[in-house]
Amino acid sequence: MERKETFDELKLQISSEHGKLSKRLRQIAEFAIAEPDQMALETVAIIGKRAKVQPSTLIRFAKHFGYDGFSDMQRVFRSRLIDRALTYSQRIREAQAEGVVPTLTGDVLAHFVEADHAALQHLRAEIPPADLDVAVELMAQAEIVGVVAQRRSFPIAAYLAYGLTHLGRRAHLIDGIGGMGAEQARLLGSRDLLIAISHKPYAPETLDTVAAAAERGVKILAMTDNALSPLPPLAAVSFEVEEASLHGIRSLTASMCLAVTLVVGLGQKLAAAKPGAEAPGALAFDGAKSGNNKQSVAKPASRKVSGSPRRRP
Known part of the structure; x- marks a missing residue:
């Protein structure tokens, strides 16, 4: 070898x-x-x-x-350690182990604030900017962006679908309600992208959806916790995010930060592609006004994606 x-x-x-x-x-x-x-x-x-x-x-x-x-x-x-001032993985572990195990709610808050700060520093140090550019380009080029996650990872998927929709993208949250996850995922084809989020022990529903989508030629963007996760081998680009934890309860701060980064990065790319025009919802997802501009978030009914597979014209 x-x-x-x-x-x-x-x-x-x-x-x-x-x-x-x-x-x-x-x-x-x-x-x-x-x-x-x-x-x-x-x-x-x-x-x-x-x-x-x-x-x-x-x-x-x-x-x-x-x-x-x-x-x-x-x-x-x-x-790998050259030019690195700090070892962020070690900082996370030290933040978790430092002092007495927290029992008061205020102590738990202090623990997570410190550990999440280290996790965010680790994220900044370890995520290659070139990979972020590739991810944003994949989202920009996709006709439909599917997002799939289960259990602990689901809030990240829900935010991504929310943010992408407010950018005027055809975002499709594969939530598996009614056991229809496979049917929802069949909406995606070779011109689309599937963002998959999964952390150990890796929800079988997510892995099955990703494997089936990859077989159909759907491009995969993965967010996971480890290079040995089942997702990276199937992905065009993969992000490995290390989170803070307490008694096995893991935070989502770093993963959510990465999700926000991808949405804002896409918003900037869409705005740059239309000189003089702002990408829908790029600055204020909650409908906030900018000066006297009462622009509302775009809601193109004709582009709304339903939960059932349909043929493209």
């Missing part, structure tokens, strides 16, 4: 190979993606202990991906 010289390339390769690895090598793959700083800085013995594998297995893992040994692979993980 050809060795990779950058962390992003190696991460993508580990993700694509994950399902083919042996049990022990999968353990290392999951540890490497979740704890890249430890992979960069710790010794083979310490990493092996924390990943619950023998040091020799780490060497075998490195050779599987084309490196001469573990130290050779570790150099790629260390390159």
Whole structure:
């Protein structure tokens, strides 16, 4: 296997190979993606202990991906730390572990404020601007933008559908009401985009919808929590968002920030494409007035998408 010289390339390769690895090598793959700083800085013995594998297995893992040994692979993980003033993943964990476990509501608030601040800093450091540009271009070019998520991830999908609709886009929230998720998703075709949001343990309904859409040639934009998630291999562009948590209750702050960024980015692109005209709802989604301009949010009835599949003319 050809060795990779950058962390992003190696991460993508580990993700694509994950399902083919042996049990022990999968353990290392999951540890490497979740704890890249430890992979960069710790010794083979310490990493092996924390990943619950023998040091020799780490060497075998490195050779599987084309490196001469573990130290050779570790150099790629260390390159990720160059020019980074802070390790944001570690800041999130430290914010969660700092002090006594909060019991009072005010303490819980303080915990989440601090942890979410670290999560937002991590988001800014880790999301490549080029990927944001690709995502906005996909949304701009799509005839219909479908959005799918379940359970904890659903509020992000609901916001995206809301924001896209207020930009005058044909947004279709695949909510699966009445068990009709598959039928709703069949509205999308090869000229459309599906935004899929899913976090561990990854809702089967979302994964099934994404897999079926990808088979039909629908482009996929994924928002998830890990490079080893089932979504990135199917996506044209994928964002991995690390959230703050308390007792297993995870925040949505960073994911919602990314969603808002995509909507505003699209609004700016649409406005730039029409000199002298503002994209519908780009500045005030709630119908707020701008000076004496009483412009309301566009509601083009002729472009409204129903919940049932229909043929394009």
